[in-house]
Amino acid sequence: MKVTKDLVAASATPMVLGILADGESYGYAILRRINELSGGELDWTEGLLYPLLHRLERLGHVESSWQSVPGERRRKYYRITTSGLAELAEQRRQWDTVVNALKEIWVGPDGGRRSAAFPLAGPA
Amino acid sequence: MTAMDGQDGLEAQFTQWRHYVQRRPELQPSDAEELEDHLRGSVDQLVAAGLRADEAFLVAVKRLGGLDDLSREFAREHSDRLWKQLVLTGGTTDPATDTRSRRDLVAMVSCAAGAAVSIKVPELFGMSLEQDAGFYAANFALFALPWLAAFLAWRRRARPALIGVLLALFALGAVAANAYPLADDSQSLVLTSIHLPIALWFVVGLAYVAGDLRSSRRRMDFIRFTGECFVYFVLIALGGGVLMAFMFGTFEAIGIEPEGFISQWLVPSGVVAAVVVAGWLVEAKQSVVENIAPVLTRLFTPLFTAVLLAFLVALGWTSAGIDVEREALILFDLLLVVVLGLLLYSISARDPLAPPGLFDKLQLALVLSALVIDVLVLGEITQRITEYGTTPNKAAALGENVILLANLAWSAWLMLGFARRRTPFAALERWQTGYLPVYAGWAWIVVLVLPPLFDYL
Numbered sequence: 001m002k003v004t005k006d007l008v009a010a011s012a013t014p015m016v017l018g019i020l021a022d023g024e025s026y027g028y029a030i031l032r033r034i035n036e037l038s039g040g041e042l043d044w045t046e047g048l049l050y051p052l053l054h055r056l057e058r059l060g061h062v063e064s065s066w067q068s069v070p071g072e073r074r075r076k077y078y079r080i081t082t083s084g085l086a087e088l089a090e091q092r093r094q095w096d097t098v099v100n101a102l103k104e105i106w107v108g109p110d111g112g113r114r115s116a117a118f119p120l121a122g123p124a
Numbered sequence: 125m126t127a128m129d130g131q132d133g134l135e136a137q138f139t140q141w142r143h144y145v146q147r148r149p150e151l152q153p154s155d156a157e158e159l160e161d162h163l164r165g166s167v168d169q170l171v172a173a174g175l176r177a178d179e180a181f182l183v184a185v186k187r188l189g190g191l192d193d194l195s196r197e198f199a200r201e202h203s204d205r206l207w208k209q210l211v212l213t214g215g216t217t218d219p220a221t222d223t224r225s226r227r228d229l230v231a232m233v234s235c236a237a238g239a240a241v242s243i244k245v246p247e248l249f250g251m252s253l254e255q256d257a258g259f260y261a262a263n264f265a266l267f268a269l270p271w272l273a274a275f276l277a278w279r280r281r282a283r284p285a286l287i288g289v290l291l292a293l294f295a296l297g298a299v300a301a302n303a304y305p306l307a308d309d310s311q312s313l314v315l316t317s318i319h320l321p322i323a324l325w326f327v328v329g330l331a332y333v334a335g336d337l338r339s340s341r342r343r344m345d346f347i348r349f350t351g352e353c354f355v356y357f358v359l360i361a362l363g364g365g366v367l368m369a370f371m372f373g374t375f376e377a378i379g380i381e382p383e384g385f386i387s388q389w390l391v392p393s394g395v396v397a398a399v400v401v402a403g404w405l406v407e408a409k410q411s412v413v414e415n416i417a418p419v420l421t422r423l424f425t426p427l428f429t430a431v432l433l434a435f436l437v438a439l440g441w442t443s444a445g446i447d448v449e450r451e452a453l454i455l456f457d458l459l460l461v462v463v464l465g466l467l468l469y470s471i472s473a474r475d476p477l478a479p480p481g482l483f484d485k486l487q488l489a490l491v492l493s494a495l496v497i498d499v500l501v502l503g504e505i506t507q508r509i510t511e512y513g514t515t516p517n518k519a520a521a522l523g524e525n526v527i528l529l530a531n532l533a534w535s536a537w538l539m540l541g542f543a544r545r546r547t548p549f550a551a552l553e554r555w556q557t558g559y560l561p562v563y564a565g566w567a568w569i570v571v572l573v574l575p576p577l578f579d580y581l
Contacts (some may be wrong), residue, residue, distance in 0.1 A: 027158060028165035045189045046162060047197035050155070055201050066154075076158045 002043050012044070012052055014091040020062060020080040021088055027053065027076070053078055061087050134167070134177045145191065150199040163188055225408065231278050232404035239271040239400050240393035253392060258308035260392075262301040265321035268396035270294045272403045273331040279407060280334035293327045300571045305580055311516045312575040319520070319570040325350070326564035328403075343557035348472045349406055351417030351465075356402040364394050418473030422483070425466050429486055432463075432493040439500075453521050456501045460528045463494040467535060471556055476549045480542055488539045495532045501525055516578045520570050527566055531559055 019025060019033050027049060034044055056062045061084035068074045080088070138160065145156045163184050170180035188194065246259070253260055273290055282290075301320055306313040332349055333342040368386055375382040470487060502525045509518050538555055541547030 026161070028162045031162075045193075046159065047189050047194040050158065050162075050194075051197045051201035054198075058201075073161055073164065074157070075161050076154070 001041060003038075003041055008042060008044065008048070011095075012048060013056070014088060014095060016049070016052060016056065017061065017080060017084055017088040017091065020078055021085065024077045024079040026078065030078075056084065059087075060084075131177065134181060137178070137181050138164070141185065148191065148195045148198075150195045150202060155198065159188070159194075228279065228404065228408065231275055232400060235271040235275040235278075236397040236400040236404075238274075239268050239396040242271070243267040243392045243396050244389070253388065258306070258313055259302075261317040262306075262313060262320065263298070264317070264396075265324045266294065266298055266301060268399040269321070269324045269328050271396070272400050273328045275400055275403060276328065276331040276407075277334075280331070282331065282334055286330070286335040290327060290331055293330070294324065297324050297327070297571070304575045306575060307580075311581055312578065315516055315520050315574065316571050319567045323564060323567035323571055326560070326567070329560070329564075340554050340557045343560055344472055344553065347468055347557070347560075348415060348417070349403075351469050351472070352406040352415055353399075353402045355416050355420070356405045357398055360398045360402055361395075364390075364398065415473060417469045421466050421469040421473070425470065425483070425490060426486055428463065428466060429490040429493065432459075432490065432497065436493055436496060453501070453505070453517075456497065457521060457524050457528075460494055460498055460525075460532070463490060464528060464531065467491060468556055471553055474549065476553060478549075480545065480549075484539065484543055488536065488543055491532055491536045491539060495529070495536055498525060498529045498532060502529060514578075516574050516581055519574060519578070523566055523570070527562055531556075531562075 015034060016030060019030055025033070027046070030053075031044055031046070031049055034042055053062065053064070057064055057078070060081060062078045062080055064076050064078050066074055067077050141163070142156060142160060145151055145159065146153065151159075166184035166187060167177070167180045170183055171177060175183065246256075246263075251259060270290075273294070277287055277290060297320055301316060304312070306316070329343075329346045329350075330337070332346045333339065336342045368390065371382050371386065371390075467487060467490070470483070502522075505518060505522050505525060509522065514522075534555060535552065538547055538552045542549055542552060
């Protein structure tokens with residue numbers, strides 16, 4: 001199963017901001033981390049990630065800097081800013097709303113299965 | 125294959141990939157570097173998983189996605205980059221380019237300032253713009269063009285021999301403008317004022333091609349430079365006009381008359397400095413924006429063709445013949461020069477390998493009608509010269525008409541051959557670039573030979 005393009009695009013910003021909230025990182029590592037977290041189901045391309053990082057930087061949600069760690073290549077690292085943290089909190093509220101609503105529909109308030117749809121797997 | 129070979133081969137592939145990426149206008153050097161780091165990370169992982177280096181590279185590039193898609197995504201985020209930026213406004217990430225453009229800027233400002241100051245120098249010797257209009261008219265180019273040539277020579281790191289030649293030619297121009305005893309109302313003075321800038325512009329061309337005179341490509345570059353320089357100069361002049369209008373209005377509103385400052389300082393110094401600035405702008409922007417002169421050419425070639433054909437039809441209809449007054453004579457010469465300019469700039473912008481198309485036929489019609497007009501004018505001038513004798517004006521006009529006639533006739537022949545796919549386009553290009561010295565030679569003759577020949581009339 002592959003997640004549809006629309007859904008990938010909609011969830012991209014909170015995912016990147018969320019990963020950067022754990023500490024600064026660079027493009028390739030972010031892509032690996034997303035792949036890992038989704039068990040390979042989220043099909044991100046570089047054409048999605050890098051323009052997104054640049055947009056977040058333009059909006060002031062992340063900052064970037066070129067760093068050379070000894071023994072490694074010069075790399076562009078991204079770090080989340082205060083405004084990025086606020087944006088992440090906001091996106092999280094919105095996603096919680098969506099996820100909770102979907103849970104209500106699919107699982108029902110009493111925890112029983114109400115519809116023929118697949119139940120949510122794992123924590124939302 | 126040893127591990128070393130694999131590593132070297134891989135580096136070569138990375139280099140190739142980098143060149144490929146850098147050709148994309150949407151991707152800046154820092155993006156390319158970021159993406160390369162990504163690619164390297166991906167390759168490292170694949171190699172660790174057991175792939176050979178070259179296999180890993182192929183897979184990693186494939187995963188990175190088509191460069192077209194990638195560029196499109198970058199373009200969507202950075203649409204400003206497609207509006208190519210002027211190097212001057214900064215923001216390049218390449219320090220070498222930065223230093224270079226800053227040094228260019230300093231050189232340009234020095235030359236422009238030099239030009240602006242030099243035009244005020246004669247005042248130290250008691251000259252003034254109002255009373256010595258003749259002197260300034262004849263010498264105007266000498267205050268601007270040597271500075272532009274100096275900037276270009278500096279940029280091209282001209283050899284001392286070339287600098288010597290440039291200095292000698294400008295000195296010769298100064299002699300031509302000032303050594304002859306020309307009255308303020310003489311025909312020769314007007315001719316010198318028109319032809320000396322042309323003659324000196326070719327000296328600037330010498331600095332532009334940096335002594336590489338025989339190269340047809342370099343000459344074509346100089347033609348492009350000329351057109352763009354003119355366009356920028358006009359734009360700067362328009363901006364200058366707006367500046368002056370505001371200056372005039374605002375200062376007058378507080379009771380200060382800026383008129384003297386504007387006409388004595390701002391206009392003369394501004395014009396000569398603007399020549400240098402325009403030249404610098406062309407140099408700074410040549411790889412950054414599309415050229416505008418060829419675009420104007422495309423726009424105006426059909427219009428000029430229509431006007432010329434209409435004129436010829438009307439001429440045949442009324443069967444009046446051209447009655448050449450002095451002003452009309454100059455007008456027709458200018459018209460032919462414009463036609464030649466249209467021809468030159470469409471040649472300069474054309475892909476030499478493209479097959480002949482409708483536009484080329486249109487241009488052939490333009491050249492042919494110009495040719496007919498040239499012949500008519502030429503007939504009229506010769507008739508007048510045999511009737512009333514010759515003057516410097518008529519001699520200069522005659523020479524120009526003959527020169528243009530020769531150029532247009534041979535151009536028409538080459539274009540006809542090209543339209544019929546008999547002659548390669550390059551022949552036309554070579555003909556036009558090879559003809560440049562003829563214009564330069566004639567301009568110098570008018571400036572140097574005609575005045576004594578006609579007894580400084």
